[in-house]
């Protein structure tokens with residue numbers, strides 16, 4: 001019996017994904033009476049780092065409050081339903097104010113590094129991608145030192161691995177387009193996975209890639225995210241679920 005991809009994904013998905021656009025998935029499937037629907041070809045996977053390949057340990061809300069002040073934080077948060085872009089906000093500050101803000105951010109990131117843990121399922125997923133010879137890239141708004149430490153601790157290399165030093169950073173599509181061009185693959189042959197709607201999904205969608213939101217806690221089911229500009233093609237609650245998604249619904253061909 002032919003398998004409908006969007007239905008199949010809904011079936012193994014633990015939560016309803018009504019707010020997630022399934023348009024791309026649906027468009028990949030055509031009804032065919034005797035064979036399975038065509039599977040989407042994937043040649044590369046691009047990962048976010050913090051909160052995706054590593055367990056989320058950075059308290060972003062506390063970081064933003066320290067940088068912006070409590071009152072300004074609340075004002076900006078109310079205006080930005082999908083999340084605060086702290087790096088962009090401080091771009092136009094005076095040099096002195098900006099320096100202090102970067103110091104605060106770096107402090108929080110350092111504390112995060114001290115508690116760095118690899119996300120459950122990450123090693124298995126990467127082993128699976130390696131067995132299929134599928135490229136693995138990484139894009140983070142964190143600094144290069146954090147990526148270097150992650151590579152050392154994880155023992156697996158992502159290449160290219162673009163950090164904050166690569167401009168413009170996520171949610172601009174530039175880093176993802178750069179990776180595609182380095183790999184010599186088209187953006188629609190790549191999937192971007194991350195835990196941030198405003199950075200990872202936005203970057204992936206703008207670049208024309210397939211996007212997967214990692215939402216461990218189901219926080220993106222909250223009504224405040226109902227009307228955001230960029231919606232993921234699919235949502236998973238763990239890397240193990242992402243592994244299943246890749247295995248069942250995509251042709252992984254280098």
Ligand SMILES: [Mg+2]
Pocket residue numbers: 048049050051052194195196
């Ligand atoms: Mg993240």
